[in-house]
């Protein structure tokens with residue numbers, strides 16, 4: 001698999017008078033189509049890293065290459081175009097617009113990036129995505145008429161409308177019960193297989209992280225572990241993050 005994204009010596013310092021370095025020179029490459037979990041204790045730097053990868057925040061030092069192209073020197077407008085065309089975001093809270101229906105919510109990023117009413121093909125893609133995420137019968141309902149799990153599924157469909165090469169998710173199932181969590185993760189994996197987008201998912205639940213192709217552990221702003229195809233032996237060694245219901249541990 002080719003590299004989609006490369007982080008080179010990424011440092012992040014917060015504060016001006018009192019400076020705190022929260023990422024200490026990270027070097028990580030992500031391949032096309034890879035499904036990666038980022039795990040770590042609260043405050044270890046996971047969201048900071050994800051925000052930098054998604055260009056929502058700038059690193060204090062270091063370089064980000066996306067398809068070999070340097071992102072560091074892009075201005076705000078260029079970055080916003082870059083994000084709209086290449087990155088899908090899924091957050092813990094769905095941020096759906098309450099005033100418009102499910103279909104219009106999913107179409108919103110396409111609307112924004114083109115600056116006009118989406119084409120028939122885009123509308124077709126939106127309908128297909130809504131079908132894939134299993135909420136077809138709620139296409140014309142408003143978000144407040146959906147369950148929490150259904151809203152998160154719509155947020156996933158919305159993240160995919162522009163066919164992004166990269167999907168970033170920060171605790172995407174943090175607000176869901178364990179049954180919906182499992183279903184949403186299965187859905188993310190299915191979508192990853194079908195559309196070949198690279199998925200980077202921040203979580204502190206090992207039950208979730210273990211479903212990825214690769215698990216990266218961050219501790220105090222450093223990568224302390226980077227493991228492919230995690231198995232039973234490794235999962236037990238991530239004991240800080242292993243809930244009692246961990247499905248692999250019980251095997």
Ligand SMILES: Nc1ncnc2c1ncn2[C@@H]1O[C@H](COP(=O)(O)OP(=O)(O)OP(=O)(O)O)[C@@H](O)[C@H]1O
Nearest residue numbers: 014015022040041042043044045046047048049204
């Ligand atoms: N805007 C900010 N200004 C100053 N410090 C910040 C800022 N954002 C985050 N931090 C600090 O950076 C460190 C890393 O925060 P970050 O949110 O990346 O951690 P995290 O691993 O995502 O945590 P959690 O799992 O609790 O969401 C923390 O010590 C946090 O207090």
